Amino acid sequence: MTAERxxxxxxxxxxxxxxxxEEFITAGRVRVNGKVAQLGQKADPAIDSITVDGKPIAxxxxxxxxxxxxxxNVLSTVDAEPGDGRRTVRDLVDVPEHIHPVGRLDYExxxxxxxxxxxxxxxxxxxxxxxxxKEYRVLLAKRPDQEQIETWARGVVLEDGYKTAPVDVxxxxxxxxxxxxxxxxxxxxxxxxxxxxxxxxxxxxxIVRTRIGTLRLGNLKPRQWRYLTKAEVDELKAGKSLKKxxxx
Numbered sequence: 001m002t003a004e005r006x007x008x009x010x011x012x013x014x015x016x017x018x019x020x021x022e023e024f025i026t027a028g029r030v031r032v033n034g035k036v037a038q039l040g041q042k043a044d045p046a047i048d049s050i051t052v053d054g055k056p057i058a059x060x061x062x063x064x065x066x067x068x069x070x071x072x073n074v075l076s077t078v079d080a081e082p083g084d085g086r087r088t089v090r091d092l093v094d095v096p097e098h099i100h101p102v103g104r105l106d107y108e109x110x111x112x113x114x115x116x117x118x119x120x121x122x123x124x125x126x127x128x129x130x131x132x133x134k135e136y137r138v139l140l141a142k143r144p145d146q147e148q149i150e151t152w153a154r155g156v157v158l159e160d161g162y163k164t165a166p167v168d169v170x171x172x173x174x175x176x177x178x179x180x181x182x183x184x185x186x187x188x189x190x191x192x193x194x195x196x197x198x199x200x201x202x203x204x205x206x207i208v209r210t211r212i213g214t215l216r217l218g219n220l221k222p223r224q225w226r227y228l229t230k231a232e233v234d235e236l237k238a239g240k241s242l243k244k245x246x247x248x
Contacts, residue, residue: 003042006030009050011119013057014098018123029053061097065233066115067215068093071222076105076113089113093225102126102212103134106191111136111209112217114236115225121237125213130239131186135211137172138193141203143179144171148200152183156196162189164196178205213239 010021010030022039024030030037031051037043043050050057068089070076075088078100089101093115102114102122116122125132144152149171155164168184183193197204210217214235220226228236 003044006032006037006041006043006050007039008119009043009045010052010057011122012061012117013045014061014100014117015052015057015119016100016122017119017126019127021119024052058098061117063118064095064097064099064116065118065121065228065236066093066095066099066225067217067220067228068113068115068225069217069220069222070105070110070113072108072110075107076101076103089115092223103188104190105209106194106207109207109209110222111207112212112215112220113209114212114215121233124239125236132213132239133184133186133211134188134209134213136183136185136193137206137208137210138181138183138197138204139175139178139206140181140197141178141205143174143177144181144200144202148202149181152196152200156199158189158192158195158199164189164192 006025007018007021010024011018015021015024025037025039025041028036029052032041032043033049045057070089070092073086074092075086077088078090080086080088086107090099093099097117099115099117100122102116102125105111105113114125124130149169152169153167155166157163165185165187170182172180172182185192193207194204215228215232
């Protein structure tokens, strides 16, 4: 085996995206043959001793790709903070590999979460330059008027002064005094939909993520998970965008 950059080796061993692994290195948590590693350093896991927090890294695992329907009140992390006690998505998927969720889905929201040990795909799906779409169904406590929909679509200035990028938002169905809307977006700031709706005066009841890139939630029920097919993985890696006519 030839020498490769440390962040790539760590990502392949299931420690997260390459960017996350770079942070491990810059924080001094990685050592090669007993010496603190430097960003940009290369190593050969076949002959070099590589540790993270003093523990030897595992051999590169077979890559796995899992679609999970995250229920509400579950953290989209591998481990909760000490003493937190809340369940995480990792608690719901019983596999031996060191998998992690790709991107965020906030605690109160539900729907599709992709879990994998493929650091390269994680980086591709989370880096802003690739512009992968994410689709959500949002239940609002009151029906939005046309002005609110148009403002949401153009972009909204949040409390911290950040202006959201334009999104595709449309009314789907009414439900009592409220309504379901469908939102398709490329950026993913923390709690962006909730903060946007707060600025628009639209109380949120539920948020369900139904798609990440080309991967759909489909018929998965809350807490259920399944392995992706080879075709689904290939489509995600190819970075294909769904055509508007296929968004129905």
